[in-house]
Ligand SMILES: Nc1nc2c(ncn2[C@@H]2O[C@H](COP(=O)(O)OP(=O)(O)OP(=O)(O)O)[C@@H](O)[C@H]2O)c(=O)[nH]1
C-alpha cells in the first residue's frame with residue numbers, strides 16, 4: 001500500500017492524526033516539486049531522485065528541529081523540569097528529546113547512504129525502487145517518534161500555561177488547604193489577579209504576581225489547594241508541593257479558621273507540620289485569614305484579604321525573611337537600557353530603570 005494511504009488508514013483508525021502524518025505529507029509534497037536539470041532523461045531521473053532524498057529528509061529534520069526547539073532555547077529551568085517531571089514522569093522530557101535526536105541522526109545517515117547508492121543505480125525501475133524504499137524507511141523513523149513528538153507538544157502546552165519564574169528573584173509561595181483564601185491574598189499582595197470563588201480547587205495551576213520590595217522584586221506565587229492526604233495527592237496538589245520544594249524562598253501558609261472552611265484548623269495545621277518537617281530549610285510565615293469573619297486566640301498573624309486588616313504586619317513578617325540582594329532583577333523585560341552614557345566618568349554607570357514594578361509594598 002502506498003505510504004500516504006497507509007497513513008490515512010491509521011488516521012481513520014485512531015481518530016486524531018499522529019504528528020508524523022503532517023510531517024511526512026509536507027516532506028513528500030515538497031520533494032515532489034523538485035525540478036532537475038540534465039542533458040539526458042536518465043541523468044534527470046537520477047538527479048530528481050537525489051533531490052527527493054535531500055529535500056524530503058531536510059524537511060523532516062527541519063520539522064523535528066521545530067518540535068524540540070522550545071526545549072533548547074532557552075532550556076527549561078530546574079524548577080520547570082521538576083514541574084514537568086511531577087506531571088509527566090521523571091525522565092519523560094529527556095527521554096523524548098534523546099529519542100528524537102537519535103531519529104535525526106538516523107535520518108541524516110540514511111540520506112547520506114541513499115545519496116551514495118543512487119549514484120550507482122541504473123535505469124528508472126531501480127531508481128524508482130530505491131526512492132520507494134528510502135521513503136518507507138524515512139517514514140518508519142518518523143513514526144517511531146510519534147509518541148515523543150506528542151509528549152513534547154503536551155509538555156510545551158503545560159509549560160505555556162505556567163508562569164516562567166525567575167530563579168534568581170525571591171519568591172513567596174502562598175499555599176494551604178483549598179478555598180482558604182490563598183488567591184484573595186495573592187491579589188492583595190501582588191500584581192496578580194487570580195480567579196477567586198467560593199469553592200475548593202478554583203486554582204488548578206500555579207500563577208505569579210509581583211510586588212516591589214524597594215530593593216528587589218518579589219515573585220508571589222498562587223498555588224492550588226492541598227488536602228494533605230499523604231500519598232494520595234492529585235496532580236494539582238502535587239504541583240503545589242513541587243512549587244514549595246523547588247521555587248519558594250518563603251512560604252506563606254494560609255489557615256482559614258472560619259466556619260466557611262470544610263477543614264478544621266487542626267487538619268490544616270497538620271499539613272503545616274508535615275511541610276515544616278519535609279522542608280526544614282524553608283521559612284514559613286503562618287497567617288489566619290478571613291479575620292473579618294472569625295478569629296481565634298493563637299500566635300498566628302490575623303489578616304483579612306477582604307478588608308486589608310493585618311496586611312501591613314504581614315508584609316513586615318515576609319520582608320524579614322527576604323534578604324536584600326542589592327541587585328536589580330536580571331529579567332531582561334524588566335530593565336530599560338539607558339540610551340546615553342553617563343554625563344561624567346565619575347558619575348559611574350547609569351542605573352537601569354525598572355519597567356514592571358508590580359505592587360509597591362508598604
Ligand atoms: N470574608 C472573607 N472572605 C474571604 C477572605 N479571603 C477569601 N475569602 C473568600 O473565600 C472564598 C475562597 O477564596 P479564594 O481566594 O478563591 O480561596 P483559595 O484558597 O484560593 O481557593 P482554591 O483556589 O479553591 O484553593 C472566596 O469566596 C473569597 O471571597 C477574607 O479575608 N474574608
Ligand SMILES: [Mg+2]
Nearest residue numbers: 182183202203
Ligand atoms: Mg485559589
